[in-house]
Amino acid sequence: MRTIVTIIALLAAVVGLQAMQERRQPLGLPPGATGNVLYVRSPEFMRRAALSYHALLADVYWIRAIQHYGGTKLTNDPSKQYDLLYPLLDLTTSLDPNFDIAYGFGSLFLAEPYPSGPGRPDLSIALLQKALRAQPDKWRFREDLGFIYYWWLNDYVTAADWFKRAGELPGAPNWLKPLAAVTLAQGGNVATSRTLWTEVFNTADQDWLRTQATFRLRQLDALDEIAALERVVEAYRARTGSLPRSWIDVIRAGYLTAPPADPAEYPLQLDSASGKVTLAGNSSLNPLPATTAPGAK
Amino acid sequence: MRVIRHIAVNVFKESVRDKVLYNLVVFAVLLISLSYLIGQLTAGQDMKIIKDLGLASISIFGLLIAIFIGIGLVWKEVERRSIYALLSKPMRRSELVLGKYCGLVLTLLINIAVMTIAFYALLAYINWVIDPAVRLSWPAPAVDPAMLKAIVLIVIELMLVTAIALFFSTFSSPFLSAILTIGIWVIGHFGADLRNFGGVVGSPVAAAVARGLYYVLPNFSAFDVKAQVVHGQAVPLGYVGLTSLYGLTYLALVLVGAVAIFSRRDFK
Numbered sequence: 001m002r003t004i005v006t007i008i009a010l011l012a013a014v015v016g017l018q019a020m021q022e023r024r025q026p027l028g029l030p031p032g033a034t035g036n037v038l039y040v041r042s043p044e045f046m047r048r049a050a051l052s053y054h055a056l057l058a059d060v061y062w063i064r065a066i067q068h069y070g071g072t073k074l075t076n077d078p079s080k081q082y083d084l085l086y087p088l089l090d091l092t093t094s095l096d097p098n099f100d101i102a103y104g105f106g107s108l109f110l111a112e113p114y115p116s117g118p119g120r121p122d123l124s125i126a127l128l129q130k131a132l133r134a135q136p137d138k139w140r141f142r143e144d145l146g147f148i149y150y151w152w153l154n155d156y157v158t159a160a161d162w163f164k165r166a167g168e169l170p171g172a173p174n175w176l177k178p179l180a181a182v183t184l185a186q187g188g189n190v191a192t193s194r195t196l197w198t199e200v201f202n203t204a205d206q207d208w209l210r211t212q213a214t215f216r217l218r219q220l221d222a223l224d225e226i227a228a229l230e231r232v233v234e235a236y237r238a239r240t241g242s243l244p245r246s247w248i249d250v251i252r253a254g255y256l257t258a259p260p261a262d263p264a265e266y267p268l269q270l271d272s273a274s275g276k277v278t279l280a281g282n283s284s285l286n287p288l289p290a291t292t293a294p295g296a297k
Numbered sequence: 298m299r300v301i302r303h304i305a306v307n308v309f310k311e312s313v314r315d316k317v318l319y320n321l322v323v324f325a326v327l328l329i330s331l332s333y334l335i336g337q338l339t340a341g342q343d344m345k346i347i348k349d350l351g352l353a354s355i356s357i358f359g360l361l362i363a364i365f366i367g368i369g370l371v372w373k374e375v376e377r378r379s380i381y382a383l384l385s386k387p388m389r390r391s392e393l394v395l396g397k398y399c400g401l402v403l404t405l406l407i408n409i410a411v412m413t414i415a416f417y418a419l420l421a422y423i424n425w426v427i428d429p430a431v432r433l434s435w436p437a438p439a440v441d442p443a444m445l446k447a448i449v450l451i452v453i454e455l456m457l458v459t460a461i462a463l464f465f466s467t468f469s470s471p472f473l474s475a476i477l478t479i480g481i482w483v484i485g486h487f488g489a490d491l492r493n494f495g496g497v498v499g500s501p502v503a504a505a506v507a508r509g510l511y512y513v514l515p516n517f518s519a520f521d522v523k524a525q526v527v528h529g530q531a532v533p534l535g536y537v538g539l540t541s542l543y544g545l546t547y548l549a550l551v552l553v554g555a556v557a558i559f560s561r562r563d564f565k
Contacts, residue, residue: 051486052521056353059346063335098528099345 041087043094058096061088069109082118097134111152121152142166160184194220218263219285229277243275300388301396308400322408325358326415344435351416352523359409359455367462368474370397391556398463437529446537447526453544454520460548464555485517515547
């Protein structure tokens, strides 16, 4: 009985001390140190060290990559760094070259602009090129490459080339070749972007990717709305000879019934000096992509 | 054969009484069950990690059983001096060694069967509760019979490791037997490096020695098809057959060596 009481008391003391420790200010790191550590970065070494458990080790590194990306993205640290993301993805895909989702998601994570991601489309391309060396017949990697060039680098010629090459592979969807042609002809317009993201939404088997596609489609809706409102402002100027001072003038002129809002319900801003329409600074749809809507300036 | 069977059943009964064995199997089944929770961390790759962790658990825990029971199989009899009583019975030394080996393999098979059943039960449960749309995204079905190919090769691999552990236990202490067995198992995964050694070093003699070692040492990496079955890639039955034949031939070689050493050993 006395032993049990002693054990319970010591356990309570341990838990209490841990709670006290958590309330204390954490020890700071020296300036420039992120606290992120990856002791082994060599894929060749890890592949050998893993013996016959390389697939399981790939899963461990994949979990680590997701935790690193998610944890860094959610932090409020103004100097946050995604310094381990590419090394972790490189290790994951070296240990398991058939780990398709690591290539696909990994390339999206890497390309996301800072602070949502490291903003490194060049590393996305490197990862997808690695995927193609491991699995040259997978059309999806070529499509993903085209996507990176299209969306993050605005290199529509290269994007169209990758869409075309993806479309030539067996099993590729039949919308890829027409997409290549449209991309080459019209570049980065909203309609092409909408086609891409709609296909991502329809074919995504992960919630994260569907959420991402929904967000991008709402951004494209915002671009369409902005373009339409700028045409309204232009029509107001043509009729009255001057730009409206605010949305109230536009409503009084009968062009709108209420102050416009973006798809995320944030009020759209009108610049009375230039007639340009923009998102509110605190809109969750910021920053909008560098894609032009039809009729936009 | 009757003597071997008697000894094998005896070894099996002794192993079943060993608490360490129960702990290992229970831990393996727990780990397989926990993989369901770990899978939630993988952004939609839960089926992959459950299969990877399940197959790896069967392999690792089987390896622990093979090594840590195998290294003591003969040594325990020598240490307890019960070897004299055994050898005074009307049986050959080869029957004792082979009986010990068969008993441990029987123990191993039963434990692997338990872990395999737990593994497939978990996969069947997940398959039952998951959204049908998610099922379509899997490269292979949850309750995939192809994984049995990986498990069969794991069994053959472990039978070979058991034979190697038994071989060393016929003449050395458990600690040394464990080190040597694990060492051979690790080196057996570097076959490709041994084969390609000539391309890295300038010395033709070193390259020849490495190439010789590549052929002589057991090639354990050949038994690993876990990644292929998880990704739904085909593993031809011919490959499984040839690799199994290689494993069984090699273990026969090791057992002959163990019997030869044990037969000549002087216990005075």
